[in-house]
Amino acid sequence: MYVANRSNTRFSAVKITDVAAAAGVAPMTVSRVLNTPERVSPDTAARVLEAIETLGYVPNLIAGGLSSRRSRMIAAIVPTIASPMFHEPVQSFTDAMGRAGYHVMLALSGYGEADEATLVRAVLARRPDGLLLTGAHRTPAVQRLLATAHVPVVEMWDTAEHPTDMLVGLDHAEVGAEVAAFFAARGHTRFAFLGASDIRATARRRGFEQGVAAHGGTLVAAKTVNAPGTILDSREALRAIAPELTGRRTALFASSDLVAFGAITEARLLGIEVPTQLAICGFGDFELSRGASPAATTVHVDGTAMGLLAAKHLLARLAGHATAGVHRSLVPFHIIERETS
Amino acid sequence: MYVANRSNTRFSAVKITDVAAAAGVAPMTVSRVLNTPERVSPDTAARVLEAIETLGYVPNLIAGGLSSRRSRMIAAIVPTIASPMFHEPVQSFTDAMGRAGYHVMLALSGYGEADEATLVRAVLARRPDGLLLTGAHRTPAVQRLLATAHVPVVEMWDTAEHPTDMLVGLDHAEVGAEVAAFFAARGHTRFAFLGASDIRATARRRGFEQGVAAHGGTLVAAKTVNAPGTILDSREALRAIAPELTGRRTALFASSDLVAFGAITEARLLGIEVPTQLAICGFGDFELSRGASPAATTVHVDGTAMGLLAAKHLLARLAGHATAGVHRSLVPFHIIERETS
DNA sequence: ACGTGGAATGGTAGCGATAACAGATGGACT
DNA sequence: AGTCCATCTGTTATCGCTACCATTCCACGT
Structure with missing residues (x-):
């Protein structure tokens, strides 16, 4: 034999x-x-x-994982780690999960069409004990995968009525509306938007537009660039809308601090005075906005807190507090007024 | 029974x-x-x-991995993903390995004292098929771990006579020397250094100092900030050395583009004219240096190529070309002359 | 003396896949 | 017709751990 x-x-x-x-x-x-x-x-x-x-x-955790049916591993899927918007939450999430004995496996989805279902499938093949996803809108295919996998899921950076499972989100429309209100309170009546075309930036834009309308202002220009929005793209976009900006005082909302920085830079070169002639507010409170001169007014979202909160929810669920109510929290944000508004 | x-x-x-x-x-x-x-x-x-x-x-790749003794997973350890210096190679490495059917698990080591051995141990417990490490200098404890694990290792971003296994490096001392030569060729005789205190930035600094000496110049100031070096830290550091910079023409080498940006920003505020009075060269060719105005002169290192090359070496080894000679390559670099020199 | 219970440790059987073979089948060629 | 070989599929026995229960031992109370 x-x-x-x-x-x-x-x-x-x-x-x-x-x-x-x-x-x-x-x-x-x-x-x-x-x-x-x-x-x-x-x-x-x-x-x-x-x-x-x-x-x-x-x-050997592979053998241990097979036997115990627990991989002690969490998978995190984000579009990119090039932006502080994502690497801050990822870093704090990784730290917090690490302290609890979990490793985090990072997967990059990009902003493109790349099939999220394929990525999720590949990730689920490693049987993670939990999942951290970006955004709150999943395709039916992904929903099915997640449902049959029976894995705790935290979604972050966005909000939705019915998230897949748990959510640590941000209401982007509200951010846009708040920025509009902020500008309106300072007497602005002419508004502009400059930013990326990804789903969350678009939500901010819509909120901003509604806010502008609510305050009786007019949107004199709106230009989008490819996600995630680079400085150079932004400078070019600002040049394109410059004619709308000359002569009359305008308030510009940029979809990220990188875009804001590009706008500030180009405005200076074009002789458009910031903030007297053009007021600018960014989003993200990146190091750059604090470090540059003029320091940029921006929307601060505590990415580190978001990652920590996501970890907290996930760990509670993993500890077996399965039915302890809905885990859905929105991260607060606030506008940091600096020198560009 | x-x-x-x-x-x-x-x-x-x-x-x-x-x-x-x-x-x-x-x-x-x-x-x-x-x-x-x-x-x-x-x-x-x-x-x-x-x-x-x-x-x-x-x-179930956990079961498959146990049976086949291949996890189809690679672990990558970098200090942080906040800097393009690391996320570019990591991203391209991840993409390339992904195309070959491997997942990359990212682990962040930080710049602190945090015991690399502990991290490596934790990572090895998942039995990765390969390892991507930052830097080329390992403690004896880590060397022992890697030796007994019998795992292919690629080290990147640094160089050493005898790497652990494979290496896709950069000669930081040579970078420093080249920058000194670059400045000297433009008639500079007074030099300064501003930068982080991590091992690779220090190597660049030493190469720069030797280059300065070789060209008969004098180093009028050298200041270090905590790694990885933020814009605001850099601005403060520039203020500190400003007395040495006034009156006479000086050439400054910054350990990263972030540090360079801080220096440029602060110099403008102090009325020190760039580049006529203070020439500045950064390192890394970050998006910021291209996008800002004045655009910063900097040292370009192709991080994407580095990640790709690391993947190529690792895949060759994994395919069984085990003894196909030493895999040790240095990534070229070049100075991009822009508006700050 | 004897039952009871808790703490520490051990024995056994998987977890879900794949390596390494062993058939079974059929076509090409002598 | 018989041999050989290539192609395809099945069988068996692990991979290195841990869940589950059993067992041992000893302190304690009655």
Whole structure:
């Protein structure tokens, strides 16, 4: 009879049975020392730990994951990490989950058409214990995948009536409306928008437009650039709408601080005075807006808090507080008035 | 006798045996359809694929990984993703590895003392098929871990005589020397350095200082800020060295474009004319340096190429071209002359 | 003395996939 | 017709851990 022999083993990796043998205990006890040390007597634990040290044992989480049906891993999907908008929440989320013993696997979806379903599928193949997604609007295909996977999901950076599961969001329309109100309160009547065409920037734009209308103002220009919106694109866009900006005082809402910076830069070159002739408000409160001169007025959203909150919700769910009500929170925002308004 | 029964199963996840049963084949055939489709007859494959589709089967890579001893996962460790210096290579590396069927798991080490060994250990527990590390200098503890793990390693962004394994590096000292030469060729004799205190920025600084000395110049000021170096820190640092900068023409090398931007901004506020009185060269060629006005002279390093090259080396090794010579390449760099020099 | 219960540890059987073979089948060629 | 080989599919035995229950031991109360 045939006997399988996987002797292709490239080298002899130390495994839990080796440690157990060296410490004179059962493998199960080694496992307990690593996972539930409080259930092992202190001196056995010490002996096991010593064996682990001398053998240089590194537990195999793949095997452990298969057996326990828990990967201790969370997958996070964001469009890009190039923007502080995403790397701040991701970083704080990663830190917080790390403290709780979870690794975060990051996946980049890009802004393009790239099929989110394919990405989610690939990610689910690793059986993450939880998911952090960007935005709150999923295609039916993705919804189906998530539903059958039975994985806790946190969505961030957007809001929706019925999120997939948990949500730590931001009401972009409200942001736009608030910025319009902010400008209106300072006597502005002519408004303009400059920004990226992604879903959330578009929501801010719509909120802004409605706010402008509500305050009886007029939108004299609105120009979109490709997401995520670069400085150079923004400068070009500002040049394009410059004719609308000369002569009369205008208030511009930029979809991100990068776009705002481009607008400020180009305005200076065109001789449009900021903020007297052109007032500008950005979004994101990037380091750049604080560091540049003039420092940019912008909308501050606490990305770090968002990541932390997402982690908190997810950890609560993972700890089994499954039915502890709906987890849906909106992150507050506020306008930081600096030198460009 | 006791019979184990893990009926804690929260729900019935579809597994390979379900698909096999539905398609009327053996599980092994399903596995082959997914991994080596060329070894399965077209109509069997079609039947299996259909079963996969109707059942909504998502393969379990944890189980597959345990069995095949290949996780199809690469771990990447970088200090931060907040800087283009790291997110560019990481992004291109991730893309390239993704095209080859590997997922990249990102881990952030920070710039602090945080024990790299602990992080590497945690990462190795997931049995990655390869590792991408930042820098070329490992502590003995990490070296031991990597050696016993028998995992291909690529180190990037630095250079060393004897890298751990493969290397896609940059000679920072040479960068510093080149910048000194660049300034010297334009008649500068007074030089200054402003930058972060991390290992690679320090290497650039030393190369710059040696270059300055070689050209008979004098270093009139050198100030370091905490890594990674923010705009505001840089502005403050420039104020501190401003007395050395007034009156006589000076050439400043900044350890990153962010630092350079801070210097440019503060110089303008102090009435120090750029570039006539103070010439500035940054490092990294960030979007900011292209987009700002004046556009900053800087050292361009192709981060995307670096990530791609790292992926290429790693994939070659993973494909079994194990002994195909030393994989150690230096990424070229060049100075982009713009408006601040 | 004896039952009771808690703490510590061990034995066994999977978790869900794949490596390594072993058939089965059929066509090409002698 | 018989041999050989290539192609396809199936069977078996792991991969290295952990859940589940069993067992042992000892302190304690009655």
